[in-house]
Amino acid sequence: MATFGSPIDGSATRMTIDMKYYRRYILHIVAFLILFNVAFITPVFSIKTFASSSSKEPMISLQEIIDQSSSGASIVLDSGTYEGPVIINKKLSIRGDGSVTLLNNTQESAIAIHSNGVTLQGINIQHNTDGESTAIEVTADEVTLDNLRIHTRGYGIKLRDANRGIIQNNDIKWFIPKGAGAGNRGNGIDLYNSHDNQIEYNEISYLRDGIYLENSRNTVVNENKLFHLRYGIHCMYVDGSHLTDNEGEYNMTGAMVMGVTNVVVSDNSFRKQSENVHAQGILLYDVHKSSIERNVVEGNRVGIYMEGSSKNQLRDNAVLRNFIGIQLMGAEGNQFQSNAFIANVIEAEAIDSKDNEMKGNYWDSFQGLDLNQDGISDIPYVINPFYQNLISRNSAYQLFFQSPGMTFLSDMFTSGSEHWSADSSPLMKLNTTTPMETAEKDGTVMVTSWMLLFVSIIIIIYMGVLRS
Amino acid sequence: MIDMMQVARREIKMGFRNPWAYSFLILFCTFSLSLLIINSQNIVEGYSGITGSMLSLILYLLPLMTLFLGSFSLTSEKEEGSWQLLSTYPMGTMSFIVGKYVGLSIVLLTIVAFGYGLMGFLSGFLGTSFDSTTYFLFLVFSCGLVMLFLTVALFIGSLSKNRWQALTISVSIWFFAIIGWPTILISVLGLLPYLWIKPLLVALTFINPAELVRLFVVIKLGGGSILGPEYFQWVEWIQKPSGSLLFAAVCLFWIVGSIIIVYWIWERGRSRG
Known part of the structure; x- marks a missing residue:
C-alpha cells in the first residue's frame, strides 16, 4: 500500500x-x-413449512420480544403474524388489538406461561398440532387470559397447578371453521389441580369438552357459551365450584357433574342435546349436598339425569320439551321443589330412588284434584317405574318408548306404588311463565292447510253431495 | 284400467254418502282441535310431550276408522249382493280390488286432509306455532297409517261374512296392534333366549303397521336417540333421506303384497260361485 x-x-x-x-x-x-x-x-426447511400457512409474510419472533423485556413490563404488540412457540417465564403483560396472530406449528404449547401474574390480551392464536398439545399452557398462579381467539387442533387452554387465574372473553374453536373433519379434538379449557379460578364469558365450540375441570376446587364457571361439544362443562372432584349462567346447545351433554359436594349449578340453560343416545341436559353422578337451581333444560334427550347422588336441592328448574324430563337412578334423600315439567314426552322416571322429598312441582300432564282450592293437588303425583325397569332388564324394549300400548301396560302395574317416588303436593297451576323458546310463525303451514281444506271440501261436495 | 276407475269412482261416491265417514271426520277434527287448544301456549316442533300425545291420539283413532270403513265397504258388497252382480260382468277381480283400495284411500285421505287443513288453519288463530316440518311429518304419518291399515281392512273385509264379523275382527286387530302389542310381545319374547329378543322385535315391528309408522315418525322428528344404543344404526339410516325411500319401499311392499293376497281370496270366492 x-x-x-x-x-x-x-x-x-x-x-x-x-x-x-x-x-x-x-x-x-x-x-x-x-x-x-x-x-x-x-433454515430453508423451516421456511418452507411456515410459508405454506402464513402467506409468506416475515414472521416476528415473539420469544425475542419477551426475552428483551424485563419483568413487570407491559408489551403492546403491533399487528402482524408472530411465530410460536413462546415461553413466558417472567411477569409480563402482553396485549394485542385483535389483529395480532401467533402461529404455532410445533408440538410445544403455542404459549407456555410459567410465571405468576402474567396477562395475555387480544391475541389470535392458531395452534396447528393435534394430540395432547395445547395452544396455551399455564402452570403459574394469578394469570389472566382475556379476549383471546384460539383456533386449535389440540387443546385450547390448559391449566396445571395454576390457581386464582382469570380466563374470560375468550373464543376457542376447532381449527376447521365449521367443525368438520375427524381427528382427536382436545378440550377447550382444561383444568387439573388448579383451584379458585374464574372462567367467564368464553365461547367454546366444536371441541371435545368445552370446560373440563378435574381436581379443581372453588372454580367459578360463569356465563360461558358452549356449542357442538361432547360435554359442555365436564367436572370431576371440584368441590365448592359454581357453574352459573352458562348456555349450551347441541352438545352431547350440557353439564356433566361428577364426584362433587357443595357445588352450585344455577341459572344455566342447556338446549337441544338430543342427538346422541347418551345425551342429556345436566348429568349429576355422585353429587352430594349441592344445589341445582333455576336451570332451563329444553329439548334434550334427558333433561336432568341423576345417579348415585344424595342430599341435593333441585329448585325452580324449568324442564321443557325433553324426551324424558328427569331420570333418577339410585338417587336418595334429595329435595325437588318448585320445578316445572312442561311438554316432556315422559316427565319423570325413577328407580331405586328412596327418601326423595318432592314438593310443589308442576307436572303439566298430571290431572290433579284440588278440593280445598289452595292451588295444590290433594292427590300425589307418582312416578311409574315400569318402563325404566323393563328396559334396564333388556334395552331392546326401548323400541316401545311411549308407544300407546306401553303407557297402557305401565298403568296396569300399580302394585307397590307406595314405594314409588312421588310428589306429595304437586301444583295445579304454574304461576310463573317459563322461558320456553318460541318459533317464528311459519307461512307454509298456513298455505298448506288452506289448500288441504279447499281440496278436501271440493272432493266431498263434488263426489258426495252433488248428484250426477 | 277403466273398470278400476269405475270401481274407484263408485267407491268414493258411496264413501261420501256414508254417514260413518262424516262421524269419523267430526271425531278426528274434534280431538285434534282439543289437543291444539290444550297446547295453545306451546310450540309444536320436534319430539316433545305435545307431538307425543298427538301421535298417540292419531294411533288410537285413525287405524280404527280405517279398519271400520274399509272392512264394511267390502262386506257390504257381499251382503248387498253387488259383488254377485259384478261377478257376472266381464270385469277382472284385480280391477275390483285395486279400485276399491284406491277409492277407499281417497275417501280416508280426504278426511285426514280436512282434519289437518282445519287444524293448521285454526292453529293460526289459536296462537299455536306449528313448525312446518312437524306438520308435514304428521300428515305423512297419518296418510301412511291410513294406507297401511287399509290393506289390513281389505283382509278383514275379505275374510268376514258380514258386518258384525268385520266389526269384531276389526276391533280385536286394532286392540292387538295398538294397545296390546307391547304386552303380548314382552310376555312372549320373555320366554325366548335373551339374544333373540332384539332381532325378533325388529322383525315383528315390520309386521305391525302402527309401530312401523310410529317409529318412523319419532325418528324423523328427531327422537331417535331415545331408542337407545341398540337401534343406533337403524336410527342413523332412517334419518338420512334414503331412510324415507326405504320406508316408502316397505310401505309399497306391504300394500302390493296384501292386495295380491286379497285378490287371491276374492278370485277363489269368485270361481266357487
Whole structure:
C-alpha cells in the first residue's frame, strides 16, 4: 500500500482513510454473507413449512420480544403474524388489538406461561398440532387470559397447578371453521389441580369438552357459551365450584357433574342435546349436598339425569320439551321443589330412588284434584317405574318408548306404588311463565292447510253431495 | 284400467254418502282441535310431550276408522249382493280390488286432509306455532297409517261374512296392534333366549303397521336417540333421506303384497260361485 504513496502528505492521509473505508466495506460484505447464510440458506426447511400457512409474510419472533423485556413490563404488540412457540417465564403483560396472530406449528404449547401474574390480551392464536398439545399452557398462579381467539387442533387452554387465574372473553374453536373433519379434538379449557379460578364469558365450540375441570376446587364457571361439544362443562372432584349462567346447545351433554359436594349449578340453560343416545341436559353422578337451581333444560334427550347422588336441592328448574324430563337412578334423600315439567314426552322416571322429598312441582300432564282450592293437588303425583325397569332388564324394549300400548301396560302395574317416588303436593297451576323458546310463525303451514281444506271440501261436495 | 276407475269412482261416491265417514271426520277434527287448544301456549316442533300425545291420539283413532270403513265397504258388497252382480260382468277381480283400495284411500285421505287443513288453519288463530316440518311429518304419518291399515281392512273385509264379523275382527286387530302389542310381545319374547329378543322385535315391528309408522315418525322428528344404543344404526339410516325411500319401499311392499293376497281370496270366492 505504501507503494501507492504520493509525494504530497495530504494525499497520503486521504489514502489511509480510503483504506479504512475499503476494509469496512469488505467487513460488511462478509457480515452480509454470513447473515444471508444464517437467514436464508440453513433454515430453508423451516421456511418452507411456515410459508405454506402464513402467506409468506416475515414472521416476528415473539420469544425475542419477551426475552428483551424485563419483568413487570407491559408489551403492546403491533399487528402482524408472530411465530410460536413462546415461553413466558417472567411477569409480563402482553396485549394485542385483535389483529395480532401467533402461529404455532410445533408440538410445544403455542404459549407456555410459567410465571405468576402474567396477562395475555387480544391475541389470535392458531395452534396447528393435534394430540395432547395445547395452544396455551399455564402452570403459574394469578394469570389472566382475556379476549383471546384460539383456533386449535389440540387443546385450547390448559391449566396445571395454576390457581386464582382469570380466563374470560375468550373464543376457542376447532381449527376447521365449521367443525368438520375427524381427528382427536382436545378440550377447550382444561383444568387439573388448579383451584379458585374464574372462567367467564368464553365461547367454546366444536371441541371435545368445552370446560373440563378435574381436581379443581372453588372454580367459578360463569356465563360461558358452549356449542357442538361432547360435554359442555365436564367436572370431576371440584368441590365448592359454581357453574352459573352458562348456555349450551347441541352438545352431547350440557353439564356433566361428577364426584362433587357443595357445588352450585344455577341459572344455566342447556338446549337441544338430543342427538346422541347418551345425551342429556345436566348429568349429576355422585353429587352430594349441592344445589341445582333455576336451570332451563329444553329439548334434550334427558333433561336432568341423576345417579348415585344424595342430599341435593333441585329448585325452580324449568324442564321443557325433553324426551324424558328427569331420570333418577339410585338417587336418595334429595329435595325437588318448585320445578316445572312442561311438554316432556315422559316427565319423570325413577328407580331405586328412596327418601326423595318432592314438593310443589308442576307436572303439566298430571290431572290433579284440588278440593280445598289452595292451588295444590290433594292427590300425589307418582312416578311409574315400569318402563325404566323393563328396559334396564333388556334395552331392546326401548323400541316401545311411549308407544300407546306401553303407557297402557305401565298403568296396569300399580302394585307397590307406595314405594314409588312421588310428589306429595304437586301444583295445579304454574304461576310463573317459563322461558320456553318460541318459533317464528311459519307461512307454509298456513298455505298448506288452506289448500288441504279447499281440496278436501271440493272432493266431498263434488263426489258426495252433488248428484250426477 | 277403466273398470278400476269405475270401481274407484263408485267407491268414493258411496264413501261420501256414508254417514260413518262424516262421524269419523267430526271425531278426528274434534280431538285434534282439543289437543291444539290444550297446547295453545306451546310450540309444536320436534319430539316433545305435545307431538307425543298427538301421535298417540292419531294411533288410537285413525287405524280404527280405517279398519271400520274399509272392512264394511267390502262386506257390504257381499251382503248387498253387488259383488254377485259384478261377478257376472266381464270385469277382472284385480280391477275390483285395486279400485276399491284406491277409492277407499281417497275417501280416508280426504278426511285426514280436512282434519289437518282445519287444524293448521285454526292453529293460526289459536296462537299455536306449528313448525312446518312437524306438520308435514304428521300428515305423512297419518296418510301412511291410513294406507297401511287399509290393506289390513281389505283382509278383514275379505275374510268376514258380514258386518258384525268385520266389526269384531276389526276391533280385536286394532286392540292387538295398538294397545296390546307391547304386552303380548314382552310376555312372549320373555320366554325366548335373551339374544333373540332384539332381532325378533325388529322383525315383528315390520309386521305391525302402527309401530312401523310410529317409529318412523319419532325418528324423523328427531327422537331417535331415545331408542337407545341398540337401534343406533337403524336410527342413523332412517334419518338420512334414503331412510324415507326405504320406508316408502316397505310401505309399497306391504300394500302390493296384501292386495295380491286379497285378490287371491276374492278370485277363489269368485270361481266357487
